[in-house]
Amino acid sequence: MTTHNINPDAALASRLRASGITPTQRRLHIGQFLFSKLRHLSADQVFDQVNRNSERVSQATVYNTLSLFVEKGLLHQIVVDPSKVFYDTNPSKHHHFYYVDTGILEDIPTNQIEINNLPELPSDTLFGGVNIIIQLRKA
Amino acid sequence: MTTHNINPDAALASRLRASGITPTQRRLHIGQFLFSKLRHLSADQVFDQVNRNSERVSQATVYNTLSLFVEKGLLHQIVVDPSKVFYDTNPSKHHHFYYVDTGILEDIPTNQIEINNLPELPSDTLFGGVNIIIQLRKA
DNA sequence: GTCAGTGCAAACCCTTTGCAGAAAG
DNA sequence: CTTTCTGCAAAGGGTTTGCACTGAC
Numbered sequence: 001m002t003t004h005n006i007n008p009d010a011a012l013a014s015r016l017r018a019s020g021i022t023p024t025q026r027r028l029h030i031g032q033f034l035f036s037k038l039r040h041l042s043a044d045q046v047f048d049q050v051n052r053n054s055e056r057v058s059q060a061t062v063y064n065t066l067s068l069f070v071e072k073g074l075l076h077q078i079v080v081d082p083s084k085v086f087y088d089t090n091p092s093k094h095h096h097f098y099y100v101d102t103g104i105l106e107d108i109p110t111n112q113i114e115i116n117n118l119p120e121l122p123s124d125t126l127f128g129g130v131n132i133i134i135q136l137r138k139a
Numbered sequence: 140m141t142t143h144n145i146n147p148d149a150a151l152a153s154r155l156r157a158s159g160i161t162p163t164q165r166r167l168h169i170g171q172f173l174f175s176k177l178r179h180l181s182a183d184q185v186f187d188q189v190n191r192n193s194e195r196v197s198q199a200t201v202y203n204t205l206s207l208f209v210e211k212g213l214l215h216q217i218v219v220d221p222s223k224v225f226y227d228t229n230p231s232k233h234h235h236f237y238y239v240d241t242g243i244l245e246d247i248p249t250n251q252i253e254i255n256n257l258p259e260l261p262s263d264t265l266f267g268g269v270n271i272i273i274q275l276r277k278a
Numbered sequence: 279g280t281c282a283g284t285g286c287a288a289a290c291c292c293t294t295t296g297c298a299g300a301a302a303g
Numbered sequence: 304c305t306t307t308c309t310g311c312a313a314a315g316g317g318t319t320t321g322c323a324c325t326g327a328c
Contacts, residue, residue, distance in 0.1 A: 024302070024308060043293080058310045063293060082221040082317080083292075097260075100267055112258040119247050121236075121275060128239055128274035135267035136260060163283060163327075182318080197285045202318060221292080222317075 008032065019072040026057050030065050031074075040078065040086045040096075040105040078105060080133060095132035108134070147171065158211040165196050169204050170213075179217065179225045179235075179244040217244060219272060234271035247273070 012031050013023035021027060033050055034041075041049075047062045066087055069075040078086040080098050086105050088096075095113055097106045113132065121127060151170050152162035160166065172189055173180075180188075186201045205226055208214040217225040219237050225244050227235075234252055236245045252271065260266060 022302075022307070026309070056310090060294080060311080061309055064308085067294095079218060079220045081216075081218045082224055085221055085292090099264070108258050112256055113254065114256040115271075116253040116255055118273075119252060124278045125238070125275040126278050128276040130274070131272050132254075132269060134257075134269050136264040137267040139263045139265050161282070161327075165284070195285090199286080199319080200284055203283085206319095224317090 015074075019074055021068060021072055021074075026061050027065055027068075029055050029057060030062065031069075034069075034075070034087070034089050038088075038090045038107070040088050040107075042084075042086060046087065078131075078133070080105065096134070098133050098135050099137075100135050101138050108132075154213075158213055160207060160211055160213075165200050166204055166207075168194050168196060169201065170208075173208075173214070173226070173228050177227075177229045177246070179227050179246075181223075181225060185226065217270075217272070219244065235273070237272050237274050238276075239274050240277050247271075 009028050009032070012028055012035065015035075016023040016027060016031065030046065030050055034046070043063055043066055046066065047057070047059055050057050050062065066075065066077075070077050070087070074091070076088040076090070078088050078096060080086065084098075084103065084105075088105075088107075090107055095108045097108055098104075099106070115130065115132075148167050148171070151167055151174065154174075155162040155166060155170065162170075169185065169189055173185070182202055182205055185205065186196070186198055189196050189201065205214065205216075209216050209226070213230070215227040215229070217227050217235060219225065223237075223242065223244075227244075227246075229246055234247045236247055237243075238245070254269065254271075
């Protein structure tokens, strides 16, 4: 069967193409790493991990690729504070716990949280999303 | 009456002392400007405004003072994204609208918004606050 | 007089950019 | 072959820091 393909790169390549991204070697390599599980990583962490093995990817390419993936909707960028920016591979709508002491960001399962009495939006405006980050500290 | 004082600096000085801040000239000057009304300003905007008249305050002092005021609870720091950090003089608990197109941050009145089904916090953690920023775009 | 606060300029961190060489199609 | 991508290193923006001077008390 021609549509069956056991090469994970091929699957990812299709996914990238479907999002309008040319599947280059570097992007496939970064993508394989990112999308192998749900993650919350900084650009720096991605850079380190992606250069663990023989493969070599520059900082510029890591930044460019992450921005591109965000722009095309494959990743979400989560800003905790100016020096804490994470890239989240969980594609579903959800919010986050941020552990202040450890600097770890964690998903809050989608539908647990619920916002009521959302104020009326000012006229001539459209809802563009909500970011909710719940900060947690050691007990 | 000895406790009556029409000098606004004196009132602010007491306020700063009450928060454990030595009321220096620079801090009073920055404080007078900030606390004269509800504001959402970047460090840069504070620097500009505070240097409008004869008074001269360095960048370092503006940054130090803003951090000190945040640490002592007189201001809140609102992070929209890494290059959009605001200092909010509204002391009450509230959330924000962020106008993506204009870069303006605006308060959502305190009690309008309501979060339900807050998930149980992981064990050994304390609630450390929630940040909610609702992004708005032009209709 | 002592300790904290301030200004200046340099240092910093993270991210972006310019440009020449490499890869995609 | 043409266009897009990539690496390198330099530049950029916003914030912090080191140090000598000034001000608070």
